Amino acid sequence: MTLAEARSLTFAHRRKVFLVSTPTIRGLSRIEREFEASDQRRYHVPCPHCGHVQWLKFERLRWDKGQPDTAEYHCEGCDAAIAEHHKTAMLAAGEWRATAESEDPGTVGYHLSALYSPVGWLGWTRIARAHEAARGSDEALRAFRNTVLGETWMETGEAPDWQRLADRREAWAPGTVPEKGLFLTAGADVQKDRIEVDVWAWGRGLESWLVDHIVIEGGPGDPDCWQTLTDLLVRTWAHERGQHLTIARFAIDSGFETSAVYAWARQVGFAQVAPVKGLEGFNRASPVTGPTYVDATIGGKRLRRGARLWSVATSTFKAETYRFLRQDRPTPEEITAGASFPPGTVHLPSWADAEWLKQLTAEQLVTVKSRRGFTKLEWQKLRERNEALDCRVYARAAAWIAGADRWSEARWADLEDQLGVAKANETDTGQGAAPRAQGRTAPRRRTMRSSYMG
Structure with a gap:
């Protein structure tokens, strides 16, 4: 200029x-x-x-x-x-x-x-x-x-107070999917001596619930560690309405021990597993891009286009997570009266301990100047460990890859029907569900049940 x-x-x-x-x-x-x-x-x-x-x-x-x-x-x-x-x-x-x-x-x-x-x-x-x-x-x-408005977007990266999040925790058992959770994704953070995995349930409006926190000891150099990770792909989690859910999409960070991550992903298949790579910055056309085919070295042999990699704008999902965590919530009295939680609400269980909550709130968005004098927004750690935040970002990216940000009303309704959520609500309230809009009769189509319904 x-x-x-x-x-x-x-x-x-x-x-x-x-x-x-x-x-x-x-x-x-x-x-x-x-x-x-x-x-x-x-x-x-x-x-x-x-x-x-x-x-x-x-x-x-x-x-x-x-x-x-x-x-x-x-x-x-x-x-x-x-x-x-x-x-x-x-x-x-x-x-x-x-x-x-x-x-x-x-x-x-x-x-x-x-x-x-x-x-x-x-x-x-x-x-x-x-x-x-x-x-x-x-x-x-x-x-x-x-x-539309011609105005700038304010990125709000203020980390919420972990003690306030602790006061908001709700009671449900580890490994149990609350009623409004309709599908599961997982995010895995690979460390030198372990792999940490968080399983999240997602509902309408991207409302989410932490379902499980798993630490697999051994690290990427231990074959038993990868076998345990493989077992998670077929494991089921009990839904409150009696069904059992498997993980729809599993996103794993490929930034550490990239070759081992690619090799495992190729072994189990890319249909369910998505190796991801975090990208900094907010000015991106989409928070998730890909997959791109990248070369992979497996067993000492270099394979051209041997792996599929998804690029994730981690800054965008971190800012979104903190915004969702800071949202006002209805009071217990309002919930009893029928009030609903706002879209994006993050529900945390009583078994999420102080260390996990501190990891979730471990970063802060700050404005820094580059050597050339330009300003930029950058996430900086407030404490050393931030695995919970990273796993949340990867699980959120997995939900995006699964298509949750773009699903139609019919898709959400179909998931509710498969889990019996709509029917259960009718029974609890004694009222029929709201009638769907009537239109021209369309030809009947074959309905496929979601593969991640156990």
Whole structure:
């Protein structure tokens, strides 16, 4: 950017330099830095009811929960609801106004979100619907904030207090899958003298439960260690409703003893096991990419494209985990009255000890400067051991690889039916399940039961 501006100096006073971009991460976005150095102009429009002039903010777009079709903008002056059809006249009567505190920043800057989109383009109802669809996914929410609102995404990497997490622990037996857990994934962290594995259950909205914590002594140089790991792939965990579940996807870190990890993954098959490699940084198109075929050295022999490797943006999943852990929860009284936990809630069992909780909260997101003077976000350890956090990230990546972030309502409903969760709820409440939407009768398709249902 500096070089491009320097080359424009040849044109002296006739030059114009335009910097146009969608913002990215707060504190790292170049266009954010340039906009903050400008006079920060926003497009102000008058309220059709009271005439109050304002610039449009997303927090004033309101709708009934789960009903984006009711979206209306509320004036910050009179709080009256403004319907979509008023927008045409509002835009025609609007004007750009500088909002920067500096009197003469020397640069003109403009910001415009999709809230100003003309009638017939991207309306308020579609914006509300897009936000509803993005809830529960950091990647989707970040894309919404960057592309629809034109705002930076704030990565929140503050580690929650482990003692507060201890106070929130819930009672269920080790190895038992709570009722709303619909499938299992596992994350394995390979150490010099052991392999640690955490098994997580996942439900709708990526709500999750720690089901098991397993430490396999011996390390990657011990054949018995790998055999024990193999046995986990066929082991079953009892669901609260009587079914038995196996691990749908098993993600194992390949950063240490890579050859041994590849050899084991080839032996047991890549259909269930996913060797993963962590990547730093937030500015990635997807939190998980792959698989890519990589060369593997097995038994002293080099095999071209001998292993499948998944790349995982660990920073993204760490930030998501900490955000989920800090979420407010309903009180016991509200739960008794029928309140549900917010999407992404992380449930921890009473048998998760202090050491495990400290490992889960062992890192902090900080802003550091590189040698060239650029700032970046970086995860730093608060304590030496962080296996619980790493295993959580790998298990979360396994859920992404299994497709949980992209499953349809029908897919979740099918898992509930296979486990008897929906039928159990009907029995407990004495009421029938909510009727599904009726449409044209479609040809019957063959239904395959999930292979990880025991």
